Amino acid sequence: MATNTSSLFTALVGAELRVWNSLEAALTEAGNPLSLGRFLVLRTVRDTRACRIQEVAESQGITLGAASRLVDRLHRDGLLHRTPCEHDRRAIILTVTDAGIDHLASAETIVTAEQERLFAPLSPNQRDSFARALTLIAEASNPARRVTSARRGRA
CATH class of the missing domain: 1.20.5 (Single alpha-helices involved in coiled-coils or other helix-helix interfaces)
Structure with missing residues (x-):
């Protein structure tokens, strides 16, 4: 008998929440200052050429307003640089600061190990x-x- 869509949805969302919480706990237990959300944003900025707030919003599945507030906090905390785009003065190009790179590198090791553990079965x-x-x-x-x-x- 096939599993119904409601059960699949419940299992998918439940698994996502437990995986997210497991990754958050691993970061916290290791003493890394990044939350999983901040880690994902910093990784997106690092890996996206000429990254703008729009790319952050799209990568995280959030609104432009939410992405802008998150980027503002990361900038305030010294983890991101905001630089006006040379070709479009309305656009802001995001880059990860040296402090952000250090936190990101440490978090990446923790997240990778926890992902390996979670998907090992x-x-x-x-x-x-x-x-x-x-x-x-x-x-x-x-x-x-x-x-x-x-x-x-x-x-």
Whole structure:
């Protein structure tokens, strides 16, 4: 018998929350000053060429306003630089400070180890299947797909 969508949703959200909390706890127990959210933002800024607040918002699935407030706090705490873009004075380019890089490097080691621990029960084939399933769910949640599906339902 197939698992119903409500049970799948509950399991997915529950697992995500427990994984998030496990990663947060690992960072805290190791004495790293970054929360998982801050770690993810700093990693995005580090890995994105000419990163702007828009890229932070998109990478984290948050609004521009929320991303702007988060970037402001990271800047205030000395973890990010904000530099006006040379080509578009309205845009701000974000870079990670030396202090941010140090915290990020330490956090990356902790997060990687905890991720390995969490996914250890899955075989390589299970990991591949899980990744494909998550990709399909992410694609289905795309707002453009919801609009297309709604239009087809009205036809």
